[in-house]
Amino acid sequence: MIVAKRKPFDEIKDFLKDYKKVLTAGCGTCVAVCLAGGEKEVAVLNAELDMARRLDDNPIELGAITIERQCDREYLEALDSMVGDYDAVLSLACGAGIQFLAERYPEKPVFPGVDTTFIGVNQDVGWYEERCRSCSSCVLGLTAGICPVTMCAKGLYNGPCGGTNKGSCEISKDQPCAWYMIYERLSKQNRLDNILKITPVQDWQNQKPRTVIQPGYKTSENSAEK
Amino acid sequence: MRLDYPSNIKIIRVPCTGKVDVMHLLRAIQKGADGVYAVGCLEGACHYNEGNLRARERVNHVRRLLEEIGIEGDRVRMYNLSSGEGPTFAAYAREMAENIKALGPNPLKQH
Numbered sequence: 001m002i003v004a005k006r007k008p009f010d011e012i013k014d015f016l017k018d019y020k021k022v023l024t025a026g027c028g029t030c031v032a033v034c035l036a037g038g039e040k041e042v043a044v045l046n047a048e049l050d051m052a053r054r055l056d057d058n059p060i061e062l063g064a065i066t067i068e069r070q071c072d073r074e075y076l077e078a079l080d081s082m083v084g085d086y087d088a089v090l091s092l093a094c095g096a097g098i099q100f101l102a103e104r105y106p107e108k109p110v111f112p113g114v115d116t117t118f119i120g121v122n123q124d125v126g127w128y129e130e131r132c133r134s135c136s137s138c139v140l141g142l143t144a145g146i147c148p149v150t151m152c153a154k155g156l157y158n159g160p161c162g163g164t165n166k167g168s169c170e171i172s173k174d175q176p177c178a179w180y181m182i183y184e185r186l187s188k189q190n191r192l193d194n195i196l197k198i199t200p201v202q203d204w205q206n207q208k209p210r211t212v213i214q215p216g217y218k219t220s221e222n223s224a225e226k
Numbered sequence: 227m228r229l230d231y232p233s234n235i236k237i238i239r240v241p242c243t244g245k246v247d248v249m250h251l252l253r254a255i256q257k258g259a260d261g262v263y264a265v266g267c268l269e270g271a272c273h274y275n276e277g278n279l280r281a282r283e284r285v286n287h288v289r290r291l292l293e294e295i296g297i298e299g300d301r302v303r304m305y306n307l308s309s310g311e312g313p314t315f316a317a318y319a320r321e322m323a324e325n326i327k328a329l330g331p332n333p334l335k336q337h
Contacts, residue, residue: 054337
């Protein structure tokens with residue numbers, strides 16, 4: 001899931017200082033699961049903003065809505081009848097959701113309430129760890145299910161490098177060497193030959209926003225855009 | 227035991243302090259309460275294993291949130307005792323009331 005963390009309160013308060021009526025929009029999918037931008041977090045943030053603005057003698061009227069997904073037009077539609085009543089929108093969705101919302105209401109100032117941080121896993125309630133950098137060329141099949149782009153400090157597709165040190169990375173003793181872990185797991189699976197396969201380097205240069213059209217969903221409209 | 231404790235404390239019963247949410251504590255202050263405290267079982271003695279530890283974490287979180295806003299975090303506290311400790315309950319109630327008296331009324335009331 002996409003993991004986000006709440007922005008510092010002062011930053012959010014500063015965004016909204018000139019607005020009197022703001023709609024706080026939560027997102028019910030990834031950011032709700034990672035406890036950063038769901039219905040509950042919307043309520044907490046609104047309570048904080050309400051109290052802070054009252055203390056500043058600059059009261060603010062706050063609305064709250066949490067939709068299933070802000071990255072989907074189907075759900076964003078629910079905001080159409082509300083947004084006009086507000087001076088600005090504060091979105092607690094991930095960066096993609098915020099942009100999709102802002103794109104739908106180009107006249108309306110839209111502000112982020114969270115910092116989108118990574119694609120990760122849930123280790124325990126409230127505890128998340130990064131696992132994927134969405135590099136577009138997955139090598140997990142060769143690396144025994146351990147992502148070197150995310151887990152290796154250098155993001156090496158081919159490793160280990162000379163900095164591997166008895167299972168740790170040269171940057172810190174507390175940072176496991178991804179390629180050591182890959183070696184160990186491949187070895188246990190009798191698939192060590194995979195470590196010798198060379199993966200071509202990723203062309204990180206000149207990246208532009210990527211588009212995916214799943215097979216079977218091509219239309220004259222979307223393939224023309226591509 | 228007929229123990230005395232300050233009459234301005236309103237008790238809200240919950241099945242376990244693990245049920246107390248950040249929003250419950252925050253809403254109390256938002257609506258004008260001068261202070262709010264959670265009284266849970268002794269640490270290590272929770273019938274639901276870690277309800278009181280979760281509550282402690284949430285209380286600490288709310289204290290930080292209030293400080294960010296400009297309200298004294300010490301208006302929200304967590305106390306622990308066993309269910310057999312009536313006198314300790316009364317003592318904590320008096321301690322909390324004294325703490326709040328020292329801090330004065332909820333600053334939101336003036337706005």
